[in-house]
Amino acid sequence: AQSVTQPDIHITVSEGASLELRCNYSYGATPYLFWYVQSPGQGLQLLLKYFSGDTLVQGIKGFEAEFKRSQSSFNLRKPSVHWSDAAEYFCAVGARGGGSQGNLIFGKGTKLSVKP
Amino acid sequence: SAVISQKPSRDICQRGTSLTIQCQVDSQVTMMFWYRQQPGQSLTLIATANQGSEATYESGFVIDKFPISRPNLTFSTLTVSNMSPEDSSIYLCSVGGLAGGFTDTQYFGPGTRLTVL
Numbered sequence: 001a002q003s004v005t006q007p008d009i010h011i012t013v014s015e016g017a018s019l020e021l022r023c024n025y026s027y028g029a030t031p032y033l034f035w036y037v038q039s040p041g042q043g044l045q046l047l048l049k050y051f052s053g054d055t056l057v058q059g060i061k062g063f064e065a066e067f068k069r070s071q072s073s074f075n076l077r078k079p080s081v082h083w084s085d086a087a088e089y090f091c092a093v094g095a096r097g098g099g100s101q102g103n104l105i106f107g108k109g110t111k112l113s114v115k116p
Numbered sequence: 117s118a119v120i121s122q123k124p125s126r127d128i129c130q131r132g133t134s135l136t137i138q139c140q141v142d143s144q145v146t147m148m149f150w151y152r153q154q155p156g157q158s159l160t161l162i163a164t165a166n167q168g169s170e171a172t173y174e175s176g177f178v179i180d181k182f183p184i185s186r187p188n189l190t191f192s193t194l195t196v197s198n199m200s201p202e203d204s205s206i207y208l209c210s211v212g213g214l215a216g217g218f219t220d221t222q223y224f225g226p227g228t229r230l231t232v233l
Contacts, residue, residue, distance in 0.1 A: 032220050032221075034221070036224070041229075042226060042227070043120075043122075043208055043224040043225050043226040043227045044159075044208065044210075044224040045224070046117070046221065046222075046223060046224075049221055051220070090158065090159070094220055094222075103161075104149075104159075104161065104210075104222055106158040106159045106160075107158060108157070108158045109158055
């Protein structure tokens with residue numbers, strides 16, 4: 001069955017430190033991969049997505065993610081975290097050509113706290 | 117991306133009543149979806165809102181409980197019927213296929229935070 005695992009429920013990093021949020025997926029083929037961020041009381045904002053091509057994708061707000069097929073992973077990284085990055089981060093997978101069915105499967109999310 | 121708005125942004129309702137949530141997009145989109153995010157949980161797809169026809173519901177969700185309308189390419193409503201405290205959640209609208217384009221990226225509205233007493 002299709003699934004997304006975000007192993008870390010809550011991560012705390014110091015401002016200026018680097019960040020890596022983990023995401024592993026289980027899917028029958030190469031899926032579309034997404035990272036969304038949800039600030040408190042807000043909806044979800046798309047950070048970045050991977051469809052094909054270069055396995056290192058750049059997103060907004062200085063985030064990047066790397067697709068590793070051999071590890072079924074799509075980890076999110078940022079070299080230097082800002083206090084405004086404190087939020088909840090969701091990894092999601094979607095079926096290729098599956099837009100007509102929605103088919104976005106979300107992980108349970110990782111809450112990021114940033115220490116001054 | 118599109119500008120997506122939802123009304124109301126939050127509401128507190130009594131058990132047994134119904135609430136209709138509106139989702140408005142500032143441009144025509146191919147696909148519109150409704151998700152539920154229960155407290156402390158991830159997002160679960162409720163249904164795909166199809167323009168001019170009945171919505172397509174995911175397993176565990178039924179039309180009698182969550183009737184959906186989509187009268188045109190920019191607007192949809194979700195009704196939460198006969199509410200119970202278990203319906204307390206954030207309900208999010210998402211859209212895909214901006215200007216009739218690629219449908220596999222979804223953009224989300226700000227959500228409606230519902231509390232049922």
